[in-house]
Amino acid sequence: MLPEDSGVAPSAVSSVTHYAVELWHRHRIPIILTTLFALGVLRIYVHLTEEEKRELLVLPKIYADDQQDDRIAAKEEKPALEAAKKKVADTSEDDKKIGARQKKGPKRIKGDATKKNGTRITETPTGEPHKIQVLVFYSSLTANTEKIAKQFTEELGESLKEMDAFLTPQVLDLAEADYDEYFITPPKTESGPPIDYFYLILLPSYNIDSINDNFLEHLQETHHDFRIDTSPLASIVGYSVFGFGDREGWPTEEEGFCFQATQVDKWMAKLSGRKRAYPLGMGDWKKDGKERLSEWQTGLVDVLTQIEQNGGLGEGVPGSGDPIESDDEEIEDDGEVLFDDGTGANSKSSGSLEDVEDIGRIMANGKSSATPIAIDFTTEGKQPRKKATPAPPKDMVPKDSPTYNSLTKQGYAIVGSHSGVKICRWTKSALRGRGSCYKYSFYGINSHQCMETTPSLSCSNKCVFCWRHGTNPVGTTWRWKVDPPDLIFNGVKENHYKKIKMMRGVPGVRAERFAEAMRIRHCALSLVGEPIFYPHINEFLEMLHKERISSFLVCNAQHPDQLAALQHVTQLYVSIDASNKESLRRIDRPLHRDFWERFQRCLDILRERRFRQRTVFRLTLVKDFNLEDEVEGYADLVEKGLPCFVEIKGVTYCGTSTSSNAGLTMANVPFYQEVCDFVVALEKALLKRGLNYGIAAEHAHSCCILLASDRFNVDGKWHTVIDYDKFFNLLEEKGPDGDFSPEEYMGPATPEWATWGNGGFDPRDQRVDRKGRPIEVS
């Protein structure tokens, strides 16, 4: 109805209304039908586009490259995902069947069945479907598990027979399997259809030294190895572990029932990016072992059936999602250099963990009473600004600190309160006859007889390329309890030998090298931190030398006073990480304000010492940081310090957040050819300055090249190798401050294979790739 004052004549209004009613009566059927049709089309369109989206969310294809992104998307779209899952579960015929089967096994959230004509969704770009190889690993000391594993594998094979996707399961003894082959990355298919792997591990627990310890150590070290992705097994389809134990002796899990299976399960979760396909099973061999195993087996077949149907574990499968694995996953190092203030509370957000640079602030905040006095041994004699109440100094790395946890997880043994020891990868590699580090090629150091250690885990730099995961404490002063040198010396040896002994069951370890390794002959004081930070470094060196253990000491050119007071070492290194002040600040991120002056003083000391110590400049090349345009600058530094040798090495990318925070990526790692070009240019720049240095040796394997002073060239041959016996004899004869020169303990000629142009790989060894496959040396 129109309002009365609208100004439109009533007769006109009534004729329009009449006309409209007339029109409706005449055409109402086509109008209604057309409207219904349009609404129907609209509904179908909306439905189809929604389904498309849901489909992607419901089934993250585990083989898709951007699986991670899918997961994130799925998380963000949780309500939609839930709705979609419910809908698919209600409607899919295939899923109904799976659902029925699953009633017997564990409850699972189903993914969308995208099975097309019976083929798995996992296909190569050419459409070839992947096959799944189930590998059943076991360990066994008294043969129970061995028998069970074989029978289990056979039965599993029977259950999977009808499923096209699966190859016949294989059983593998962990005492014989090469861990590098299976537990760094899954095996690669050389020919035939592409194969994906599903790992099952049957493991009895032993609280005595057994192969399980080696296996666990391998898993742990692989996870913490900075060269390897933290989840290198992420491409396996899934895994599950079953443990055997004995409740009679170990009644509960807290008391050790199946403790090693629990540990393997945790490490596998980490290595595989949480691909636990079925929960950890446990059984008491004497009581319910068989029953539990049979339940586990049923559940597994269920999961494998689902994988065959869906191409993956699907979202939300318990164990492949995000369970809290253990407390140690929670304290994963985030790469920040932390300092524990020792208050007991160790949450980062509470501020109890502080960067040492913040010590001033902590003290100002009234925490000074709990903080020991900082004794700057580098500036000893100066009066502390404020007289603090004397408090007993604390441990540098307390046992309950995150630093301790993190370092031990990376394989370090912490000795006393501030020292560490670790077996380096070259020591392990040499034990297996797979190559030694460049120090063998250049100086004759047997890697399997070399102990890598430090008496000070603390350092005064925070170098961008430091592979120590940023976990070591930093500081400009020694403010901690000081352990006596004999405690450190005995502790590091003991722990080194312990770690060597652990290697005895590792496949490929050569018996003769293992026997030799039980006598330490060399000590690389370069692990983490700054060895000359330790106030009793000279006494520690004396202990090494007394046992005729050579000493290669690396310092960071920040402690000139300690450097000046240092007694004889077999070889004395100074890290030269940049050729100018700005570059050094960017790379080393030194804590000392006068870092450049300290650096210069160290070079002066090295120059003075060059006829008494075998001095080495160690250059670490980082592309876009200190490589380009710095040749001349480095040549100037060599001219200033006149070292006996210059070692030039391409940086190794450690992939921690420390490095990424500093803007370091793989792109900063120079190619070997770039390192070679740099060294050739540096040699030329030195010759231009009238300095007689030449390229003496190379170790292409670790991207390292050695420039040597002509002092070590005899009759046209380089003599970079050291005569260690001669060194100890001279030391015994002349004392730790004795007057003898590096030339006096110069060894035989550098082996031909190590000289420039010959690669530097010891021909006695077999070079292998990361998975232990032989590589032909070109």
Ligand SMILES: Cc1cc2nc3c(=O)[nH]c(=O)nc-3n(C[C@H](O)[C@H](O)[C@H](O)COP(=O)(O)O)c2cc1C
């Ligand atoms: C020396 C020894 C130590 C053991 N330690 C443990 C243990 O710490 N926790 C546990 O649950 N079972 C322990 N067991 C029990 C074994 O795990 C169990 O007997 C297992 O079935 C043995 O498997 P196998 O015959 O394949 O080696 C131990 C057995 C022995 C002989």
Ligand code: SF4
């Ligand atoms: S020098 Fe270093 S890398 Fe070489 S064997 Fe010794 S500890 Fe390992």
